[in-house]
Amino acid sequence: MIYSRSACGDHILQLHSGILSGDSKYNLVCTGCSGIYSDDRLKCPTDSALLRTNYSNRQIILKDVPGMGKFHDWLPVHEIITSNAGSITYKSIDLASELGLNNLYISFNGYWPERGAFIKTCSFKELEAFPTIQRLKNSGGSLVLASAGNTARAFAHASALTGIEVYIIVPESGIPRMWLPEEPSDSVHLIQMGKNCDYTDSIHLAERLASLPGMVAEGGARNVARRDGMGTVMLDAAFHMKRMPDHYFQAIGSGTGGISAWEASLRLIVDGRFGMRLPELHLAQNLPFTPMLNAWKAGRREIIKDIDMPDPKKLIHEMYADILSNREPPYSIGGGVYDALCSTDGTMYGISNNEAKASQKLFEHLEGIDIFPPAGVAVASLIKAVENRQVEVDDHILLNITGGGVKRLEMDYSPYKIEPTAYAENANIPLEEIICEKVLA
Ligand SMILES: *Cc1c(COP(=O)(O)O)cnc(C)c1O
Ligand SMILES: [Zn+2]
Numbered sequence: 001m002i003y004s005r006s007a008c009g010d011h012i013l014q015l016h017s018g019i020l021s022g023d024s025k026y027n028l029v030c031t032g033c034s035g036i037y038s039d040d041r042l043k044c045p046t047d048s049a050l051l052r053t054n055y056s057n058r059q060i061i062l063k064d065v066p067g068m069g070k071f072h073d074w075l076p077v078h079e080i081i082t083s084n085a086g087s088i089t090y091k092s093i094d095l096a097s098e099l100g101l102n103n104l105y106i107s108f109n110g111y112w113p114e115r116g117a118f119i120k121t122c123s124f125k126e127l128e129a130f131p132t133i134q135r136l137k138n139s140g141g142s143l144v145l146a147s148a149g150n151t152a153r154a155f156a157h158a159s160a161l162t163g164i165e166v167y168i169i170v171p172e173s174g175i176p177r178m179w180l181p182e183e184p185s186d187s188v189h190l191i192q193m194g195k196n197c198d199y200t201d202s203i204h205l206a207e208r209l210a211s212l213p214g215m216v217a218e219g220g221a222r223n224v225a226r227r228d229g230m231g232t233v234m235l236d237a238a239f240h241m242k243r244m245p246d247h248y249f250q251a252i253g254s255g256t257g258g259i260s261a262w263e264a265s266l267r268l269i270v271d272g273r274f275g276m277r278l279p280e281l282h283l284a285q286n287l288p289f290t291p292m293l294n295a296w297k298a299g300r301r302e303i304i305k306d307i308d309m310p311d312p313k314k315l316i317h318e319m320y321a322d323i324l325s326n327r328e329p330p331y332s333i334g335g336g337v338y339d340a341l342c343s344t345d346g347t348m349y350g351i352s353n354n355e356a357k358a359s360q361k362l363f364e365h366l367e368g369i370d371i372f373p374p375a376g377v378a379v380a381s382l383i384k385a386v387e388n389r390q391v392e393v394d395d396h397i398l399l400n401i402t403g404g405g406v407k408r409l410e411m412d413y414s415p416y417k418i419e420p421t422a423y424a425e426n427a428n429i430p431l432e433e434i435i436c437e438k439v440l441a
Pocket of ligand 2: 031032033034035044045046048
C-alpha cells in the first residue's frame with residue numbers, strides 16, 4: 001500500500017530567520033505563529049505548534065571529534081558531545097545492485113565497528129539521548145520518559161555515562177529490550193507497567209510523574225534536542241554524499257525522525273552547499289496499525305481514531321515491528337509529520353509483517369549486518385518504491401537503518417539486564433508507589 005500526494009494547499013514552506021539576541025547559539029521559533037523564544041521551553045504560549053531551533057551559524061562547520069558531536073553547531077547544547085556514538089553513512093553495493101539502484105546510501109545507526117558505527121544501544125534513539133541529557137546537566141532535575149524499548153536503552157545508557165537521574169516507564173512488552181552495554185548505574189530508575197498496558201499508557205504515567213517538582217518531562221517530539229539529534233542522520237549523509245539525497249526512507253512510529261530529517265534539510269538549504277531541493281520523505285508504517293498512513297491517504301491533517309486506528313491494542317499486538325506503535329503521534333500538529341510530508345512531496349507506505357521480515361533477511365544477507373524489525377520495514381518500503389517507480393535508477397537515495405548490530409555487539413560485549421525498580425499496574429496508580437520517598441518529600 002502506497003500513498004503519495006503532491007499538493008496540500010494549506011501548507012507554506014517557511015525558512016525562519018528569527019533575530020538572535022547577543023551571542024546566543026540559538027533561539028526557538030514557533031512553526032505556527034513565528035513567535036521567537038530565547039529560553040528552552042517546550043511549548044508556544046499562543047498555539048500548539050512545534051518550536052524549532054534557529055541557529056546563529058547558518059553554515060555548519062564540523063568539529064574535530066568522533067561521533068555526533070561533530071555537528072555541534074546545529075545541536076542545542078553548549079558543551080561538545082564527546083561520545084563516539086553517531087550515525088554513519090556508506091554507499092551500498094550489494095543491496096543497491098539487487099534493487100538496480102546506482103546511488104543508494106545507507107545511514108546505519110547501531111553497532112558495526114568495521115564501519116565505524118559505535119551506537120552501543122543499537123538504535124538512533126541514542127542520537128536523541130545524548131543532547132537531551134547534556135541539556136539537563138546544569139538544571140539538576142531528573143528526566144522522565146516513556147519508552148517501548150529503544151529510547152529507554154538509549155537514555156539509560158546516557159544516564160549511566162553521565163550520572164543524570166532518569167525515570168523510564170516501559171510497557172511489559174518492552175522489558176526484554178532493557179539491557180545496557182555497561183553495568184546499569186543507580187541513576188537509572190526503570191518502572192515496569194502492567195500486562196494490559198501499552199506504550200501510550202506509559203506516556204500517560206510519565207506525564208503524571210513529570211508534573212512532580214524536580215522532575216523534567218523529556219518532551220518527546222517537542223524536545224528540540226531530540227529532533228536535532230536525530231537530524232544528524234541527514235547531516236552525516238549530506239557531508240558524506242556532498243549533497244542532500246533526493247529521497248529519504250524511514251520506518252516511523254511517531255514520525256519524529258521524519259520531522260527531524262526535514263528540519264535538517266531546511267537548514268542545509270540555507271547553508272547553501274548541499275543543494276536547493278528538499279529530499280522527499282518516504283515514511284513507512286507496519287500494518288495493520290497505520291494511523292498516519294490512513295489519515296494521509298484520506299488527505300486529512302487529523303487522525304480520526306475510529307477510522308484510522310480502530311481497536312488499537314489488538315492491531316498493535318499483531319505488528320511485527322511493534323515498537324512502531326504510537327497512538328498519539330505528532331502528525332497533525334503544526335510543523336509535524338503532515339507538514340513534513342506536504343513540504344517535501346512525501347509518500348507513505350503500509351508494510352505487512354511478511355514484507356518486513358523478508359526485507360530484513362534480504363538486507364542482512366546482502367549488507368552483512370543484523371538489523372531491527374523497523375529497519376526491515378524501511379527496506380521493504382524502498383523495495384516498493386523501486387517496484388512502483390517512485391524512485392529513478394540514478395536518484396540519490398538515503399535509507400535510514402534506524403537500528404541494528406545487536407548480534408554484532410554480543411560478539412564484543414556481554415550486555416547487562418536492567419532490572420525494574422518499581423511496578424505500575426496501570427497509568428493511574430498513586431505515584432508514591434513507584435518512586436522513593438526521597439523524591440516526594
Ligand atoms: C523509534 C524507532 C523508529 C521510529 O522512529 P520515529 O521517527 O520516532 O517514528 C524506527 N526504528 C527504530 C529502531 C526506532 O527505535
Ligand atoms: Zn506559536
